[in-house]
Amino acid sequence: MNNIITSLEFTPSSIRLVTGYVFQEKVFVLEAMESEPLLFDTNGFPEKKTTEDTLRSMLAKVRTSLKRELGNFVVLLPPDEFSVREGVDTTVTVNDNICQKDYLNCISMINKHVKIENSAIIYDDPISFTCDSTGQSKDFPLGKRSENLSVRADAHMISRVTFDYYRQILKDVGILPYLNLISPFASSTFLCAFKAPLAFFSLEVEKDYTYISLTKDKRMLFSRQLPFGLTHAYEKAGRKLNVSLERMIELASLFGLREDAGFPYFSDEKLQLSDISSALKESFLYFESLKSELDQVDPNCLIPVIFTGSGSRIDSLDSYFGSIFSRQILSFSPKVIGARNESYIPCLGGIRITSNTYMNPLKENERKEQSNDFALSSFSRD
Known part of the structure; x- marks a missing residue:
């Protein structure tokens, strides 16, 4: 069996867990579950002790069910005060052959330049790599001969307070994450693997919260949480x-x-x-309040909205949002046995990202033709 990965998502209402692996660019799920609603304190954080007890119970159930350890953990967090800053840096390679250490040296310098006070850099999303022998590429030129390596990357940041709070919970439970991501970025990555448009807004409507994000050329440009669902x-x-x-x-x-x-x-x-x-x-x-925000980014209403989450299962809500936003609305359902619920899309994306990094650091798997799982819903313009 391929490398097992467990994706843990902390949402503003519960914890979701999906354990699985990637084979031939498809995610296979071994176990998927969601906790009961968590208790939250006055600061909007999940109550620490009950959250830790809930997480321990979920992990024990999965270990008992699978009769094995759960592999590497990828942790998905809310986009609290999310910001993204692009950086570029160049390093002299080790022995004129590009290795992962060269990449890490570049990322370390980028993070020093782009960091923001009171924010935590939780993930660096590489945009391109440049070396002497191959020029600029989106794939990591592992093993190529070159005196220098330049890396261009987006640093993803969230509130330092939020990141430290969840990190302490994970530490108390005995989890050292392999990767930390914001949930909407994990969703976006999963959607991009299935012929998503080059640019799209993603609208994830759940029971007690909503995420709105913008992805362009596979880069997340903004994401925020709305306090209604x-x-x-x-x-x-x-x-x-x-x-x-x-x-x-x-x-x-x-x-x-x-x-x-x-x-x-x-x-x-x-x-x-x-x-x-x-x-x-x-x-x-009340979602009409988002229209001005979307129109400010895209006044010609050319960028579609991909509608996911539990809300996407409500009959005709997609067409109603189309009339509110005056935009094309696309729906997406994950055809993954064991996790067909749209709410699991972030966890599936987390497994996909971690699998690519784990099997061959920083180098994307060879792209293969994917089936088109997007369905065009009702669409109207003013």
């Missing part, structure tokens, strides 16, 4: 229809934003589909 919409719609939150979730799961089921329908509360759809549309209008 599906629960906020369901609570508002439930109040309008005078039904409980649990009942509103059930109605949304059954009918989504559809207004016509093809047959007369009345719920036990004497609600028609148009009533349910209208209440949900009104409750999801």
Whole structure:
């Protein structure tokens, strides 16, 4: 079996865990699970002791199920105060042959130049490599003869306080991460492996949070967390229809934003589909606040939005977002046995990134033709 990797995602509501490996550029899942909702303190961090106990329990269950250790860990964190800064540096190679130490020397110097006070650099995403023999390339020229190596890379940073908090939790549980990433970057990397557009916004809508990000030429340019999600919409719609939150979730799961089921329908509360759809549309209008932000980056509305997360399973919500944003909306479902839930996309991306680094540091696997898993949803322009 190939190198086992365990992807741990700390979300603003729970912990997700996926253990698997990559074979012929496909992710194979051995185990996938999500914890119950975590308790959070007044600072917005998961309560330390209960989070550590939850994580220990999840790891024990997977080890018992697989009867083996869980390999290297990649940890995915929220994009709290995320920033990205590009840097370039050149080093004299060791013995005129390029090795990983040369890359690490360049990255070390880049990080010294681009670091920001109160931020932690959690990952360096190489953009290009330049050496004497091959010139500029996106692939790491491992073993090539060259007196010099130049590296151009993006340094990904998040809040130092946030990073240190989660690092302490991992240390207490006995986990030393092989890689640290922000969740949206892991998602973006997974999407890019399946013929994603060269530039796209990603909108991940989950129960208690939303991530909005921009990727261009496989580089993450910005990402941030929004403090609202599906629960906020369901609570508002439930109040309008005078039904409980649990009942509103059930109605949304059954009918989504559809207004016509093809047959007369009345719920036990004497609600028609148009009533349910209208209440949900009104409750999801808070996403309209994102339109000005997207338009500022792309005023011509040419960059599409890839819609993922639990929210992407709500019938007709994608087409409604298309009308709100006046943009093309693309949906994506991971066809990975054991982790078909859209919420696992970040963990799958984490496994993919770590696998490439682990098997052949800094050198991408040979690209192979991938099936197109994107579906074009309803799209409208003003």
